[in-house]
Amino acid sequence: MILKIPLYILAQDNKLPKHQFMDNQTLKWMIKNKPKFNGGRKIKIDPLIIIKYLQRYSPQEKWFKDKILISSIHGQRHILRCIALAGILYNANLISGNINELCIVASLHDIRRKTDKEDNNHAKKAAIWVKKNNNLISEYFGYDISGRALENISTTILYHDKIKYLKTLNSSLSELIDNFKMIDALDRYRQPKIKWWLNEDYLKIKPDCFIKRIAFELVVRSEKYALIGFNNKKSVYKSIYDIL
Numbered sequence: 001m002i003l004k005i006p007l008y009i010l011a012q013d014n015k016l017p018k019h020q021f022m023d024n025q026t027l028k029w030m031i032k033n034k035p036k037f038n039g040g041r042k043i044k045i046d047p048l049i050i051i052k053y054l055q056r057y058s059p060q061e062k063w064f065k066d067k068i069l070i071s072s073i074h075g076q077r078h079i080l081r082c083i084a085l086a087g088i089l090y091n092a093n094l095i096s097g098n099i100n101e102l103c104i105v106a107s108l109h110d111i112r113r114k115t116d117k118e119d120n121n122h123a124k125k126a127a128i129w130v131k132k133n134n135n136l137i138s139e140y141f142g143y144d145i146s147g148r149a150l151e152n153i154s155t156t157i158l159y160h161d162k163i164k165y166l167k168t169l170n171s172s173l174s175e176l177i178d179n180f181k182m183i184d185a186l187d188r189y190r191q192p193k194i195k196w197w198l199n200e201d202y203l204k205i206k207p208d209c210f211i212k213r214i215a216f217e218l219v220v221r222s223e224k225y226a227l228i229g230f231n232n233k234k235s236v237y238k239s240i241y242d243i244l
């Protein structure tokens, strides 16, 4: 029998494969290295509100550039957790701005990836894909993505993995970018190297301890459910009910 080498060991040895899938040992390693989340507020949010965002804004599986990535560490569970974090932050009044645009960015930002390793062009490819398919996306989500909304969504996707971006952006756009960068970074606890976890130095909006703890728990629980056989959506939905 060939023993599968856990992702966190492969990461230590710089031997991560092109496509990366969570495994039990990496999940155990993650739990063992849980950061201390001291303080933060306690905010009660109805899980059904968050499930509604997930149901409305989950991307269609056929929109993924490469089907193998649907269940990888940049796949559907990552995307659904980002939508959930957007909904939680918004309903906890920890962010403002347009929640629909934020959920759509979360839904589509990584769907044109070809690999879980550094995929330098994936942001640009996703932004172009959104511009080309805005009518289809609008119809599917029941939200008009044209004019300013299209510009905001595609530009945020374009800049989601860049450290620097233009200072001349309008204020609703820069708010969308900063909010999303925080959300994408909060889900980095799934990465198989601690050095790659959330680093607030790169963020203009610093996350509250409340949401950091939720983000960590969401990763752990949804990855655990996926490993015992639940599908991607069920894994995230169940973890929302557990945590909120």
Ligand SMILES: [Fe+2]
Binding pocket: 109, 110, 122, 123, 160, 161
């Ligand atoms: Fe990305």
Ligand SMILES: [Fe+2]
Binding pocket: 078, 109, 110, 184
């Ligand atoms: Fe992402």
